[in-house]
Amino acid sequence: MREQHVLLLCLFVSYASITKSRYFDEGDECKLEHKGNYSKFPEDFSFGVSTAAYQVEGAWNEDGKGPSNWDTYTHLHPERIDDHSNGDEAAESYHRFDQDLVALKELKVNFYRFSISWPRVLPFADTRVQNQKAIDHYNMMIDKLLENNIEPMVTMFHHDMPEELTKFGGFTNDIVIKYFHYYADFLFKTFGDRVKKWITFNEPFVYCIPAYGNAVFPPMIHAPGVADYLCMDNTLKAHASAYRLYKAKYSNYQKGKVGMAISSRFYYTNTTDFGSEDIVDRAMQYSFGWFAHPIYGESGNYPFTVIEDITSNSMKEGLAWSRLRPLSLYWSKIVKGSGDFLGLNYYSSHFARMAEPPEGEIPSWEHDSRLKLLVDKTWKRAKSDWLYCVPQGLEDILKWIRDKYNNIEVYITENGWSDEGKLDDTDRIDYLKSHLQAVLNAINDGCKVTYYSYWSLIDNFEWNRGYTERFGLYYLNVTSENKERVAKNSASYYRSVIESRKLS
Numbered sequence: 424m425r426e427q428h429v430l431l432l433c434l435f436v437s438y439a440s441i442t443k444s445r446y447f448d449e450g451d452e453c454k455l456e457h458k459g460n461y462s463k464f465p466e467d468f469s470f471g472v473s474t475a476a477y478q479v480e481g482a483w484n485e486d487g488k489g490p491s492n493w494d495t496y497t498h499l500h501p502e503r504i505d506d507h508s509n510g511d512e513a514a515e516s517y518h519r520f521d522q523d524l525v526a527l528k529e530l531k532v533n534f535y536r537f538s539i540s541w542p543r544v545l546p547f548a549d550t551r552v553q554n555q556k557a558i559d560h561y562n563m564m565i566d567k568l569l570e571n572n573i574e575p576m577v578t579m580f581h582h583d584m585p586e587e588l589t590k591f592g593g594f595t596n597d598i599v600i601k602y603f604h605y606y607a608d609f610l611f612k613t614f615g616d617r618v619k620k621w622i623t624f625n626e627p628f629v630y631c632i633p634a635y636g637n638a639v640f641p642p643m644i645h646a647p648g649v650a651d652y653l654c655m656d657n658t659l660k661a662h663a664s665a666y667r668l669y670k671a672k673y674s675n676y677q678k679g680k681v682g683m684a685i686s687s688r689f690y691y692t693n694t695t696d697f698g699s700e701d702i703v704d705r706a707m708q709y710s711f712g713w714f715a716h717p718i719y720g721e722s723g724n725y726p727f728t729v730i731e732d733i734t735s736n737s738m739k740e741g742l743a744w745s746r747l748r749p750l751s752l753y754w755s756k757i758v759k760g761s762g763d764f765l766g767l768n769y770y771s772s773h774f775a776r777m778a779e780p781p782e783g784e785i786p787s788w789e790h791d792s793r794l795k796l797l798v799d800k801t802w803k804r805a806k807s808d809w810l811y812c813v814p815q816g817l818e819d820i821l822k823w824i825r826d827k828y829n830n831i832e833v834y835i836t837e838n839g840w841s842d843e844g845k846l847d848d849t850d851r852i853d854y855l856k857s858h859l860q861a862v863l864n865a866i867n868d869g870c871k872v873t874y875y876s877y878w879s880l881i882d883n884f885e886w887n888r889g890y891t892e893r894f895g896l897y898y899l900n901v902t903s904e905n906k907e908r909v910a911k912n913s914a915s916y917y918r919s920v921i922e923s924r925k926l927s
């Protein structure tokens with residue numbers, strides 16, 4: 424999925440009257456100019472599309488699948504989904520993979536990023552019951568993709584957690600590290616002979632804060648600044664533990680790569696703000712850096728600013744410990760370097776400034792970070808209220824990664840645009856084109872970006888937004904019996920880019 428607007432109240436400020444930030448060019452009309460010597464994507468650059476199990480599969484209780492947190496939540500709380508829909512049927516991809524495959528072949532993508540449903544393969548979360556029908560299903564998918572020269576890129580966790588685990592705390596209980604370790608072992612053993620690209624977790628920031636901070640995702644826990652941080656800590660350790668397992672047991676002969684998909688915006692600030700560079704860095708550390716810094720940074724720990732602020736706030740609040748414990752030496756060694764590539768989900772950017780005094784509940788991410796995040800009124804907005812077209816932000820975040828993390832190889836695991844689902848989707852084409860331009864500019868500037876995945880192949884169940892926001896290159900006809908996937912104009916645009924390897 425993509426970023427959810429959950430963190431902060433976005434204030435709408437007109438920047439028309441003030442000088443543009445020094446980081447930002449005039450005329451940000453969802454366009455980006457070409458920079459650099461190469462107008463073509465490198466020969467070995469891979470283009471793909473993404474989906475996630477709960478958002479497309481349907482068949483929520485078929486063939487031995489166990490319930491997930493999202494099954495339970497959408498069934499108990501239909502009122503929380505804008506159109507009262509759920510993922511019970513979705514695009515029926517569990518039964519209609521052939522239709523997805525037709526679309527994938529039409530697009531001529533080089534890879535397909537999809538997720539395996541943990542409760543489908545291991546209905547009780549642990550390995551006591553291994554669901555053979557589910558194993559057969561994913562084997563079929565992987566084999567058919569390979570037969571068609573489409574590389575499978577598999578996300579191991581994309582928000583659908585076995586309900587079993589939710590019963591004892593889900594991501595706030597550190598036993599999840601062990602559960603995930605054995606789930607990962609099972610996946611590597613079962614599918615690793617053919618799957619060579621593994622994404623452990625999809626954008627933890629975007630499920631931890633809504634699920635355990637502000638209670639808008641299952642299991643609807645409201646404990647900001649505490650339970651959401653525990654979730655992120657346990658996710659980071661579970662990721663690293665699975666990575667080490669792969670290195671120790673599988674990588675010698677399977678020769679695949681393992682990483683995490685981290686979501687982030689890029690941040691800009693106002694030229695006239697005092698210490699504005701620090702603000703951009705602070706905003707990056709408080710979002711992207713929360714996961715990227717421990718894995719790809721030098722210290723093998725959370726960003727220094729984040730540790731320092733939260734420790735000091737915890738003391739002020741009268742706690743005897745910090746709500747964000749730094750990683751121990753033991754964990755630091757496991758976490759540091761635990762990524763063969765960096766998966767990036769980029770959708771949009773923000774302006775940031777310091778909130779004086781800090782806003783938000785005490786405690787909370789908003790209060791700890793002391794950031795106030797804003798958007799520029801000139802940015803074009805999608806159907807999603809958090810999604811503005813800022814292609815320059817993608818170019819800039821890629822350069823930031825190049826400079827801060829030793830030019831680690833980057834896979835853009837998600838990037839996409841929402842509307843209400845029209846077939847003549849000019850805005851999506853503009854978004855796609857300008858963001859691919861950003862990738863090309865970054866490559867021209869020495870960034871090591873090798874994979875780009877558009878979110879999404881088809882319109883799908885967009886979490887709390889149901890089917891009201893659609894990101895697909897293919898329209899999903901939910902009302903029709905055969906759930907046709909109908910190509911939007913953006914599908915043929917993307918195919919032409921993939922075929923020619925350049926932007927027109």
Ligand SMILES: *[C@@H]1O[C@H](CO)[C@@H](O)[C@H](O)[C@H]1NC(C)=O
Pocket residue numbers: 459460867868
């Ligand atoms: C582009 O090509 C010119 C001429 O060959 C060269 O001087 C310059 O460094 C190149 N720029 C980049 C960004 O590769």
Ligand SMILES: *[C@@H]1O[C@H](CO)[C@@H](O)[C@H](O)[C@H]1NC(C)=O
Pocket residue numbers: 436441693695696774775776797
């Ligand atoms: C930008 O700078 C101006 C002038 O100092 C200030 O009034 C305004 O609030 C700033 N905006 C943001 C978002 O920081």
Ligand SMILES: *[C@@H]1O[C@H](CO)[C@@H](O)[C@H](O)[C@H]1NC(C)=O
Pocket residue numbers: 898900902903904907909
């Ligand atoms: C969706 O399906 C319905 C019922 O089969 C049909 O009337 C409609 O034209 C379809 N819409 C699109 C865009 O194909």
